[in-house]
Amino acid sequence: MASAPARTAALVISRRRAIWGGALCAAGMATAGAAAADTWPSRPLRIIVPFPPGGGADGSARVLAEVMGPQLGQNVIVENRPGAGSAIGVTAAAQSRDGHTLLMGSNSMVINPALQPAIGYDVERDFDAVGMVSAQPLVLVVPASSSIQSLDGLLAEAKAKPGQLSTGNSGYGTLAHLTSELFAAQTGTTLTPVPYKGESALMPDLIGGLVSAGFLNLPSVIAHVRSGRLRALAVSSPQPVPDLPGVPTFRALNYPGLEVQGWAAMLAPKDTIAAEGLGRLERLLAAALASEPVQKRFAALGVMPTPLGRQATGQFLKDEAARYAAVIKARNIKVD
Structure with a gap:
């Protein structure tokens, strides 16, 4: 039988080996994790x-x-x-x-x-x-043929003719539709939403005056505003849009809740x-x-x-x- 000192020495060595082994294992795992991070992504x-x-x-x-x-x-x-x-x-x-x-x-x-x-x-x-x-941003636009020249003008007509003004949108439940609903709620007006299958389907009726107004994406309306077929009343961005000089933001018109993008x-x-x-x-x-x-x-x-x-x-x-x-x-x- 081994002496007490010998048994103690063996136990110390065993513990040291366990500690070293655990350290090596942890180091290996860390290295593997770093390698995985370094190699990601490994394919397209x-x-x-x-x-x-x-x-x-x-x-x-x-x-x-x-x-x-x-x-x-x-x-x-x-x-x-x-x-x-x-x-x-x-x-x-x-x-x-x-x-x-x-x-x-x-x-x-x-x-x-x-x-x-x-x-x-x-x-x-x-x-x-x-x-x-x-x-x-979304841009609130009306047909160029419309008598409405400003947001105040739109609100005045909408309040004088509840439900008679229509707002075209790119589909029921879309951002444009929800923005028109938010607009009606915050301005105390009643508007009639008219859904279309996308902005391209809406555009001819909007330009032709078959719908009263619409909230459309900037890229969709910019050319029509510049050509004079549509009139921009307001933009929903925090800052004015350089491509639409003179068109105010809803925030500047005291409707910060209509800041929707x-x-x-x-x-x-x-x-x-x-x-x-x-x-x-x-x-x-x-x-x-x-x-x-x-x-x-x-x-x-x-x-x-x-x-x-x-x-x-x-x-x-x-x-x-x-x-x-x-x-x-x-x-x-x-x-x-």
């Missing part, structure tokens, strides 16, 4: 855009794919998955678990759950924010990209949005770069969802 990424090609979200995604791809060391492919007011593409992104999928989300992704509670995705539960990307945000399916990867995307996105080439290309698309980090973007999405849910409830808006 895709950005799902839940709309057809064209438009602010799609254009923003394509610019960023071209700029960020070389920085990530992989191709970034834009995949358009339109349908059901963006729900098809958003749901597809939420269900993707490949660790190399991103989503270019927009207002509709936070509006749809309030309109259709059984839609199948939850923004907070199913997505990690990467950052805000871009924003574009179409936006695009980059997100990832929940828990599919490690924190290191999300942080890397966040930094690359911020750098891209701050660069002059991206700013020029965004300006050509009619959108403004809107840098906002991961945490702030997550809060913004929650606030937007609550805002539109309140409008939908207060105005009793339902979809079939």
Whole structure:
């Protein structure tokens, strides 16, 4: 039998080996984790855009794919998955678990759950924010043939003829529709919303005077305002739009609650990209949005770069969802 000193020495050696082994194991795991972070992405990424090609979200995604791809060391492919007011593409992104999928989300992704509670995705539960990307204002316009020359003129006529003025929009439950409902609520007017299958379908009737007014995206109306076919009364952005000189903001007209913008945000399916990867995307996105080439290309698309980090973007999405849910409830808006 070994002596007591010998047994003590053996125990000390055994404990030291266990400690060293655990340290080596931990170091190995840390090295493996760092290596995984360093090698992500290991294959091309895709950005799902839940709309057809064209438009602010799609254009923003394509610019960023071209700029960020070389920085990530992989191709970034834009995949358009339109349908059901963006729900098809958003749901597809939420269900993707490949660790190399991103989503270019927009207002509709936070509006749809309030309109259709059984839609199948939850923004907070199913997505990690990467950052805000871009924003574009809505423009309140009337036909050039209209006698209405200003916001005050529109309000006066709407109050004199309750329900007789119509506001065309790009579809029931869209941002344009909800903005018109918000407008009616905040101005104490009664307007009749008229849904169309997109802004292109609405435009001829708006220009022709078959609808009284409309809230449309800036890129859709700018050429018609410049040509004199439409008259712009106000913009929903925080600041005046340089391309529409002399057109006031709703805030300047004492309606700050009508500061509504179409936006695009980059997100990832929940828990599919490690924190290191999300942080890397966040930094690359911020750098891209701050660069002059991206700013020029965004300006050509009619959108403004809107840098906002991961945490702030997550809060913004929650606030937007609550805002539109309140409008939908207060105005009793339902979809079939």
